[in-house]
Amino acid sequence: MSFSQPTTPESVFTYGSPRLKFGSGASTELGYELASLGVRRALLVTDPGLEATGIPARIAEQVAGEAVELVVYGDTHVEPTDASLTDAIEFARAHGPFDAVVALGGGSSIDTAKAVNLLTTNEGELMDYINVPVGAGRAPAKALLPLIALPTTTGTGSESTTICVLDVLEQHVKTGISHPRLRPELAIIDPQLTLSQPAEVTAASGMDILCHALESYTARPFTSYERKAPSERVPYCGANPISDVWAEKSMSLLATSFRTAVRAGDDVDAREQMALAATFAGMGFGNAGVHIPHANAYPIAGQVKGFRPSGYPQDEAMVPHGMAVSLTAPEAFRYTFDAAPERHVRAAELLEPGAERPADLADFLPQVLVRLMRDIGIPAGIGAVGFEKDDIPALVEGTMKQQRLLATAPKPVDEDAVTGIFERSISLW
Incomplete structure (x- = not known):
């Protein structure tokens, strides 16, 4: 299922970014x-x-x-x-x-x-x-x-x-x-400022980078929206040629630096590449938008039970944002696969160069994500941070409040779709 063709397709996309100063020192x-x-x-x-x-x-x-x-x-x-x-x-x-x-x-x-x-x-x-x-x-x-x-x-x-x-x-x-x-x-x-970041924080925040890149890359195209007056255009305008470039480069950098940055936190080269990847992904999703994994992450974090992740303050329960985003990402991208198969396959190959394609290409990106998540110590699904099947209706309700994000998904998202994603994400492996 995809969005109906707009009567007057949007032909203009906007792009904005801050001035940047990058480098050690x-x-x-x-x-x-x-x-x-x-x-x-x-x-x-x-x-x-x-x-x-x-x-x-x-x-x-x-x-x-x-x-x-x-x-x-x-x-x-x-x-x-x-x-x-x-x-x-x-x-x-x-x-x-x-x-x-x-x-x-x-x-x-x-x-x-x-x-x-x-x-x-x-x-x-x-x-x-x-x-x-x-x-x-x-x-x-x-x-x-x-x-x-x-x-x-x-x-x-x-x-x-x-x-x-x-x-x-x-x-x-x-x-x-x-x-x-x-x-x-x-x-x-300044990559030097990131050297004290604990491995667990590097893993969780790195998954935020990854999902920023993936979600902006697979967001609905800006041309799929009805044309808007200039005053009505929002910052999230959909996937576009400029955001695509930043997202692809971010994924390429993550492929060579992410695991190293988690395992060897003092590796300056890996830290520098992660810092670049974060910025590039931000410049992509800050214009194209994010969608289902981020929409799901908000109620996961907001309805946290007793989970206290290592590497973070222990005085209160929390599911760090990047971790919350990642927990339903494999199944979210399985759901969106048929809206843009070529983009999902391309993303999987950028993240894991040389990976063997499975018989069912819809499994490709979820498999790549699960292998990465296991390697860097991300919990194995929402069940691993304390949620059970009975919690899913409340999680779905929270997700459906994120219409600003869900509107950016490459295909329509209803309660049944979100329920299925959460159910399949109780245990990812």
């Missing part, structure tokens, strides 16, 4: 970049674990040499919630005004910085801007401050995207805020 040039923007006082958003390493203090000292003051907010919550974002926003409002916002950390810090930037420059509260149907989906009316992102994990691609992801605690759902104004002004990617 690039983070030492933050002060120069802030000064070149005329910044004299900036908010640095980071997390307690990173703050304990001394890296934020070192960076604050470096930028002071350019006569720039950094005010540090160090309480970013791993996997942000509406409550944690509100805390960061209130801190920024109390300690501002600022000329810019700097995010130092993984996707949690970058997404927190995006929310802070939005709510310190625009009126209203967080729920006003969260995507419908969870929130009101309001667009920012005013320009935001320059946001500079320095990722310290290789995964989310948040330094390249227009999206802020969060858990809404009362509704037990993960959702987001999406608007082009949230995209960072500049991404400074």
